[in-house]
Amino acid sequence: MTFDILTYLRELTAIKEWEIKDLAGGAANFTVRARPLSSASLDVNGAAKLDIELFNSYSSVVIKQAPDYLAKSPGFPFSPYRQVIEAQALQWFLISGNGLHTTLAQNPCIRVPQMLHHDRSSSILIQSDLGAVPNLYNILTDPTTSVSIAADLGHVIGQFLVDMHGCTPVTQSDIEKFQNADAERVMEATIAQAIIFMRDAGVTDFRSLGQLALDHWISRKKTAFAQGDLWFGTLLVEINKTRNNDRDSVVVGICDWEFAGPNDSAADLAQLGCYLHLLSSSPLKTSHMDEVIVTFSKNLYEAYFACSKTRLDSGFWNSLFIMHGWEMVNAAGWSARQDMWCACKGHGVRCSHIKEMIHVGAEFLRIALSTAEGKPEGFAQAHNANGTEWSRYFPLDIYN
Numbered sequence: 001m002t003f004d005i006l007t008y009l010r011e012l013t014a015i016k017e018w019e020i021k022d023l024a025g026g027a028a029n030f031t032v033r034a035r036p037l038s039s040a041s042l043d044v045n046g047a048a049k050l051d052i053e054l055f056n057s058y059s060s061v062v063i064k065q066a067p068d069y070l071a072k073s074p075g076f077p078f079s080p081y082r083q084v085i086e087a088q089a090l091q092w093f094l095i096s097g098n099g100l101h102t103t104l105a106q107n108p109c110i111r112v113p114q115m116l117h118h119d120r121s122s123s124i125l126i127q128s129d130l131g132a133v134p135n136l137y138n139i140l141t142d143p144t145t146s147v148s149i150a151a152d153l154g155h156v157i158g159q160f161l162v163d164m165h166g167c168t169p170v171t172q173s174d175i176e177k178f179q180n181a182d183a184e185r186v187m188e189a190t191i192a193q194a195i196i197f198m199r200d201a202g203v204t205d206f207r208s209l210g211q212l213a214l215d216h217w218i219s220r221k222k223t224a225f226a227q228g229d230l231w232f233g234t235l236l237v238e239i240n241k242t243r244n245n246d247r248d249s250v251v252v253g254i255c256d257w258e259f260a261g262p263n264d265s266a267a268d269l270a271q272l273g274c275y276l277h278l279l280s281s282s283p284l285k286t287s288h289m290d291e292v293i294v295t296f297s298k299n300l301y302e303a304y305f306a307c308s309k310t311r312l313d314s315g316f317w318n319s320l321f322i323m324h325g326w327e328m329v330n331a332a333g334w335s336a337r338q339d340m341w342c343a344c345k346g347h348g349v350r351c352s353h354i355k356e357m358i359h360v361g362a363e364f365l366r367i368a369l370s371t372a373e374g375k376p377e378g379f380a381q382a383h384n385a386n387g388t389e390w391s392r393y394f395p396l397d398i399y400n
């Protein structure tokens with residue numbers, strides 16, 4: 001980290017000794033886990049004392065410093081305003097009466113980091129630590145993960161998502177509060193990259209499919225509060241072993257709320273769904289993994305669709321196809337993520353596996369195009385969309 005976090009913490013808290021460890025996960029920020037090693041000196045001013053009390057109730061905290069570029073790609077500018085968005089989202093979870101606060105209370109197996117300190121001038125966000133636990137990718141690919149744990153995880157996450165997405169009617173003022181023009185630019189660049197991946201994979205109609213994805217993103221209706229960056233890396237899983245024969249219990253921590261706010265109601269489901277789809281298409285998949293992924297997915301969608309029937313109109317399904325499609329293309333071709341899908345060397349459209357995954361993503365965009373044009377074969381394809389458990393919930397009569 002280029003920022004001197006130790007000096008910053010000493011001045012903020014008057015705790016002199018800290019153990020600081022880099023956390024490699026995030027692409028956007030410099031992130032560390034910090035543990036206080038000594039107690040505070042007594043001759044501190046009032047402001048610092050407050051912070052000491054706050055910090056003393058946690059054995060460790062997570063500190064994010066947001067540079068004005070992507071930490072892992074310094075050539076790519078990215079406004080630190082994203083941290084204002086994350087701080088605001090985490091704050092909303094703390095406000096009694098807010099829909100997010102209520103959602104969290106209704107979902108005791110879900111954890112969200114507690115916002116402890118935000119310093120906008122230094123772009124520093126300090127939050128409670130969700131723990132050094134595996135993420136969802138580690139769990140789904142672990143040969144010791146039981147099918148019952150996979151079922152519980154899918155259910156817990158699906159229930160939280162449907163509760164969060166429906167927790168509050170989104171107002172124009174909410175949309176403005178979470179508006180981040182720079183994050184929109186980053187997402188448009190992501191879609192532009194997906195278009196290049198489709199071209200490189202030999203998708204002949206890459207231009208029209210890419211235009212569909214971009215037009216949809218720009219004009220999407222922001223009707224639900226979404227996490228906005230929901231993939232395996234932002235879902236942290238704690239499994240609590242029980243001593244007797246009771247089922248082990250799960251706790252899911254959800255981190256990285258920088259893209260949170262009012263969004264298309266299908267955004268979170270499309271993004272997590274495309275990662276599940278890619279993992280289920282992976283040549284690295286074992287038969288045990290297959291059982292775990294299918295069980296997780298079934299429970300995720302069952303919990304989600306059981307509770308949200310009234311809001312799932314044709315617009316929702318259209319969004320789900322489009323966003324699943326370009327998210328899938330992007331995650332398949334993105335060098336930083338594609339080692340999850342195959343063991344080949346290289347980057348971008350590097351092998352036949354990645355190429356095939358990009359073609360499947362493109363097919364989802366094509367289904368949305370044909371469905372929008374009212375072609376019946378689009379509906380049939382939609383209902384049989386290979387590799388997604390959610391396609392079983394697609395109502396064939398939705399356009400009647």
Ligand SMILES: [Zn+2]
Pocket residue numbers: 342343344350351352353354
């Ligand atoms: Zn490969």
